[in-house]
């Protein structure tokens with residue numbers, strides 16, 4: 001079981017901190033999953049413009065491969081202009097619609113204010129539903145007040161919710177394994 005931890009932004013560090021914390025809690029369950037981190041800031045992104053797949057640069061090709069090879073995902077996104085960053089939407093646009101089918105996904109999101117938590121419901125979930133992902137009912141939204149000045153999570157409730165998200169995600173991987181076996185192209 002290979003889990004991809006996607007930091008879907010090229011700006012800021014709080015999404016990365018939340019992602020790292022989920023990774024810690026998933027490891028703590030003793031599931032033994034192979035875990036890989038995918039930082040968008042390490043990649044040279046190109047706009048999806050309809051060119052043949054082989055004409056994108058190596059970074060874009062590698063990004064697609066990482067998504068294809070994973071069995072499940074934790075996706076971390078900041079809120080930008082009441083939505084997800086363009087770079088994350090662009091990456092989703094690169095993927096074949098079957099790439100994440102029936103694979104478990106948990107979402108963590110960070111915004112500057114608490115008002116924008118519904119971006120997860122209204123923007124992220126419809127995209128992942130289109131991909132037919134197994135989106136866990138748990139997601140965690142954080143904002144400025146949950147961190148100290150060094151971007152360390154200081155809110156105990158956030159820690160508890162991340163721990164619970166990790167537990168549920170691990171359970172969802174069981175269902176994902178069953179469903180991706182003998183998949184029918186329909």
Ligand SMILES: Cc1cc2nc3c(=O)[nH]c(=O)nc-3n(C[C@H](O)[C@H](O)[C@H](O)COP(=O)(O)O)c2cc1C
Pocket residue numbers: 011012013014015077078079080081082083110111112113114115116
């Ligand atoms: C271009 C841009 C737009 C943003 N728009 C919003 C927004 O609409 N709502 C919100 O809550 N935070 C917004 N923010 C704040 C980011 O969500 C926040 O910076 C991000 O979660 C990462 O935090 P960090 O930069 O301290 O790591 C915006 C930030 C940027 C750079």
